[in-house]
Amino acid sequence: MEENRKVPAVVIKRLPRYYRYLGELLKQDIKRISSGALSQKMNVTASQIRQDFNYFGGFGQQGYGYNVEYLYNEIGKILGLNDGDTMIIVGAGNLGRALASHSNFEKRGFKLVGVFDNNENIIGSTINGVKVMDIRNLEEFLADNRVDIAILTTPKRAVQEVAERLVKGGVMGLLNFSYAELSLPHGVAVENVHISDPMMTLSYKIKQAREGHSV
Amino acid sequence: MEENRKVPAVVIKRLPRYYRYLGELLKQDIKRISSGALSQKMNVTASQIRQDFNYFGGFGQQGYGYNVEYLYNEIGKILGLNDGDTMIIVGAGNLGRALASHSNFEKRGFKLVGVFDNNENIIGSTINGVKVMDIRNLEEFLADNRVDIAILTTPKRAVQEVAERLVKGGVMGLLNFSYAELSLPHGVAVENVHISDPMMTLSYKIKQAREGHSV
Numbered sequence: 515m516e517e518n519r520k521v522p523a524v525v526i527k528r529l530p531r532y533y534r535y536l537g538e539l540l541k542q543d544i545k546r547i548s549s550g551a552l553s554q555k556m557n558v559t560a561s562q563i564r565q566d567f568n569y570f571g572g573f574g575q576q577g578y579g580y581n582v583e584y585l586y587n588e589i590g591k592i593l594g595l596n597d598g599d600t601m602i603i604v605g606a607g608n609l610g611r612a613l614a615s616h617s618n619f620e621k622r623g624f625k626l627v628g629v630f631d632n633n634e635n636i637i638g639s640t641i642n643g644v645k646v647m648d649i650r651n652l653e654e655f656l657a658d659n660r661v662d663i664a665i666l667t668t669p670k671r672a673v674q675e676v677a678e679r680l681v682k683g684g685v686m687g688l689l690n691f692s693y694a695e696l697s698l699p700h701g702v703a704v705e706n707v708h709i710s711d712p713m714m715t716l717s718y719k720i721k722q723a724r725e726g727h728s729v
Numbered sequence: 730m731e732e733n734r735k736v737p738a739v740v741i742k743r744l745p746r747y748y749r750y751l752g753e754l755l756k757q758d759i760k761r762i763s764s765g766a767l768s769q770k771m772n773v774t775a776s777q778i779r780q781d782f783n784y785f786g787g788f789g790q791q792g793y794g795y796n797v798e799y800l801y802n803e804i805g806k807i808l809g810l811n812d813g814d815t816m817i818i819v820g821a822g823n824l825g826r827a828l829a830s831h832s833n834f835e836k837r838g839f840k841l842v843g844v845f846d847n848n849e850n851i852i853g854s855t856i857n858g859v860k861v862m863d864i865r866n867l868e869e870f871l872a873d874n875r876v877d878i879a880i881l882t883t884p885k886r887a888v889q890e891v892a893e894r895l896v897k898g899g900v901m902g903l904l905n906f907s908y909a910e911l912s913l914p915h916g917v918a919v920e921n922v923h924i925s926d927p928m929m930t931l932s933y934k935i936k937q938a939r940e941g942h943s944v
Contacts, residue, residue, distance in 0.1 A: 616925070622925055704931075709828070710837055712745075716902040
């Protein structure tokens, strides 16, 4: 099912959306869906969906629609969900706390194994069953525990140094909420999350609506 | 500068990224940038950038590069930033608190005017200088104050009802972090934020790296 040819970034970005939507269909006990119905929901053309799926071998006949459960599981495998990836959170402020309690991470198969901070008042407290550790003990922890993903919710000024320590300690992927651009060795996977992007999109849509255009 | 023809959703989604990147260039005191350099940074082709900008009239000659400050300001106007949009946050849990203190919202011209919750222990406390109000007083508040945007960080089960009340009270746009799909009248702008999407993308990239593919 997997192919070696490079999948475009835009296709990869759509995979989580497909996965989410298929999960919702499953909950509603829907067994099959046509590429047409899927396309309407996803706001991409049916031919785009077929093209996307062709990168991964196709997933079955379009005339009869897709088998929802099969498609959901296959896309989950492609995304590497339920591979037992472990994660830590660095920065136990409000955002770090919110993410530590984010049930969707666990549901997608990611396991929170540690939270780190440098604030003496927070170190030793427990968030969602996980103890907040001193950032000074990061190297020791990484030597003893396999950590696949680190979520970065530190202040902007601290993030580059922390990221380098994480990568040195074997962490493969970083989810960066800090708004700083990270400069890291090739091969480290980084996703930057910019919470104000959707806010700006919303602002655009409101402006359009005010000017009488449809949103 | 503005045109009535419908701008594709993918182009709109790229505007905040252009805006952010241009803002960084400005900070570095860079005056001009070629579409080639911009394209490399943005990970889209130079011709895509020109096509994107053509929806808004073009923004100047490609041969001499773009004027960074001019482009930044124009895109900001298109996005409706600094229009004085007001926002409230409904749900003062960890995520709501994190967003209330999110300096980038203010920097983009959005003004936080209220925070609402239904928890007696939180109501009356202050977050980032704004008092947490009882959600039962939402209608009264909306009658007395213009609110353009509401950020929804309530539990999933509560969000549809709250969203309907907000729309009835004149709120034009909703930034929905609740993971519930909202069903609302046509014309209400909604942006759904799914924090686990970039996490899944990261998982995909890590899996690719493990299998020896480039990320």
